[in-house]
Amino acid sequence: MQLPSQLNQISRDTRPLLQHYHDIRIVSESYIAPLSDADATVQSMEDASPAKWHMGHVTWFFETVILREYSKGYQPFEDTFHYLFNSYYEALGARQPRPLRGMLTRPSLEKVMVYRSYVDEHMKRFLETDQSVEIAGLVELGLNHEQQHQELLLTDILHLFAQNPLKPAYKEPEPLAYDKDMELASGWTGFDGGVLKFGASDEGFAFDCERPVHKALVNPFKLANGPVTNRQWLEFVQDGGYHNPLLWLSDGWAKCQAEDWTAPLYWEKRDSEWWVMTLRGMQHVDLDAPVCHISYYEADAFATWADKRLPFEHELELAAHEADIKGNFASSGRLRSAPVKHTGSIAGLYGDVWEWTGTSFSPYPKFKAESGVVGEYNGKFMSGQQVLRGGSCATSEGHMRPTYRNFWHPEKRWQFTGLRLAEDV
Incomplete structure (x- = not known):
């Protein structure tokens, strides 16, 4: 994959790239921490996505865009996840329709988090050996993408809880x-x-x-x-x-x-x-x-x-x-x-x-x-x-x-x- 010209100039965060990666990924985990497996699975409307799907998708991004393309010998965590967690990237093939993401009762939230840990460990190993401008640009895009989904996760959880007659507090x-x-x-x-x-x-x-x-x-x-x-x-x-x-x-x-x-x-x-x-x-x-x-x-x-x-x-x-x-x-x-x-x-x-x-x-x-x-x-x-x-x-x-x-x-x-x-x- 050739690096897009818009990513050739990346912002140099004062933190090392690996630390920056860890800091943003851990925020997502803190956002999902208050949720049960049921909370993270239900989809409240077609425009929203389950919290579990958000966590899988941002992990899929790093696996698909970086590890599959650049990490020699990388073995995907599970082939079916490529279908489950693609969002709208037509060039990458078929995917679970957005209105039906709430039907994904499996994998469990626990397994999605195992998937996340698996990709994080491989990203850590990979970035310890390759922090070229090309890779750093893609990592930064992925991290900014994850921050967008952190915001979406909160908005989707609010909509979900608003449909519950108990009106639970997140x-x-x-x-x-x-x-x-x-x-x-x-x-x-x-x-x-x-x-x-x-x-x-x-x-x-x-x-x-x-x-x-x-x-x-x-x-x-x-x-x-x-x-x-x-x-x-x-x-x-x-x-x-x-x-x-x-x-x-x-x-x-x-x-x-x-x-x-x-x-x-x-x-x-x-x-x-x-x-x-x-x-x-x-x-x-x-x-x-x-x-x-x-x-x-x-x-x-x-x-x-x-x-x-x-x-x-x-x-x-x-x-x-x-x-x-x-x-x-x-x-x-x-x-x-x-x-x-x-x-x-x-x-x-x-x-x-x-x-x-x-x-x-x-x-x-x-x-x-x-x-x-x-x-x-x-x-x-x-x-x-x-x-x-x-x-x-x-x-x-x-x-x-x-x-x-x-x-x-x-x-x-x-x-x-x-x-x-x-x-x-």
């Missing part, structure tokens, strides 16, 4: 210990715009869809200093926002009607009070926390109701680069255990919710998908989806960079998604 149910004295972000910040450069440079790791660097025109605009809160969203609800077709895009209104949306996903009214299902079980809706688990359609309807608009992705990237200078953006810490600490170019508008943009997910100018298996990573999904920017309470902090492009179908709600308002100047 984590301890006490409220988050955020800084109650921290003032909520308010007001607006203006940006002059211009013909500016966007996208990830060739230095350091980035996914293929973040490149190449290109120029784009950004008109002057203002951006809200904080994401929309639950308090603001309740005003939208109480004003009949979910019942006014004039606020909605046509497809969004049809979805709202068909699925009887009346509030964000996981919200539930009990004795005139709003509650929400979280990874810590059922909690009172925190009115000052960013609204979460809303679709693009809901975000767009809210922006129309507020007489504002959703920001475009280049506007949020510009804001991310300038945030440290302007100092007007900060994560609330109300959704994760503490506000994200930002250094360097990582901007403080990250850390609460993924923020919907008004930009469809499409290739940057001169984007070209790589050849081979790695070329199937993002390019094939550049149709019918919206870009999200920033990073959520479930996102690895290393992924919260100004150029990161997340993307989802506009009707999806189970991810940690919210919005920030923008307006033209």
